[in-house]
Amino acid sequence: MLKLISQISVLILVISCNKYDSNGNLIKDYEELEKANFIIGNWEKIDSLGILQEQWKPLNDSTFNGTSYYIQNKKDTLHNEQIELVQIKNNLLYTATIKGENNNFPISFQLTEADDSLLVFENPKHDFPQKISYKLQKDSTLKATVSGIQFGKSKTNNYTMTKVK
Numbered sequence: 001m002l003k004l005i006s007q008i009s010v011l012i013l014v015i016s017c018n019k020y021d022s023n024g025n026l027i028k029d030y031e032e033l034e035k036a037n038f039i040i041g042n043w044e045k046i047d048s049l050g051i052l053q054e055q056w057k058p059l060n061d062s063t064f065n066g067t068s069y070y071i072q073n074k075k076d077t078l079h080n081e082q083i084e085l086v087q088i089k090n091n092l093l094y095t096a097t098i099k100g101e102n103n104n105f106p107i108s109f110q111l112t113e114a115d116d117s118l119l120v121f122e123n124p125k126h127d128f129p130q131k132i133s134y135k136l137q138k139d140s141t142l143k144a145t146v147s148g149i150q151f152g153k154s155k156t157n158n159y160t161m162t163k164v165k
Contacts, residue, residue, distance in 0.1 A: 030062050032092035035114040036085050038136045040064065043161035050078070052159055054144070062087045094121040094132060128155065 045052040050072035059065045066083035080099040085092060092111035097104060109121035109132055117136035124130050130148030137143055140163060147156040 030087045032090060032111060032114070033062060033064065033085060033087040035116070036064060036092070036119055036134075038117055039066075039119070039134055039142065042164045043142050044164045045159055045161045052161065054142075054161060056083075056085075059084075092121075094119075129157075 039056045040058065041056060043054045043056075050070055051074075052068070052070045054066060054068040056064055056066045064085040066081075066085070068079070068081040068083060069077055070079035072078050082097045084095045086095065087093075092114075094109040094111070095106045096109075097106040107123065107126055109123040109126070111119065112122045113120035118133065119135075120131065120133045122131050126148075128148050128150040129146035131146070133145045133147075135143045135145070137160070142161045142163070144159045144161065145156060147154075149155070
């Protein structure tokens with residue numbers, strides 16, 4: 001009897017920790033992904049070498065899809081990357097698949113730092129980069145930084161993009 005009461009108590013505790021809407025449907029909480037809301041939209045960097053474009057949109061309540069590509073001379077795509085931000089339980093993963101790299105297999109980076117205008121993802125086992133960050137600047141530009149050790153030397157690439165409509 002004591003065992004049954006204990007099991008019922010645990011079940012009640014688990015159910016009471018969940019959030020439900022007015023229709024009794026379970027509300028899923030994706031707080032980690034919500035920290036990334038500031039990257040939603042189309043971002044662009046134009047310079048004398050070409051155009052870098054990055055586009056982010058929500059796919060569902062736990063995933064944002066992104067694409068990043070670099071075009072040179074308005075016709076040659078030098079870089080093409082498919083990206084997902086996915087919250088799994090309390091972890092936010094940045095997963096990139098770059099055409100022509102890593103046998104087209106995805107590489108994941110774990111969120112290590114975040115606030116309302118900063119996301120930092122890391123994967124110390126990746127060759128380069130080991131760190132990817134996004135920082136929304138006060139002038140409403142988005143600074144993407146990839147950094148780490150490459151060929152035994154510290155390397156950082158910064159890309160400051162403006163939002164386009």
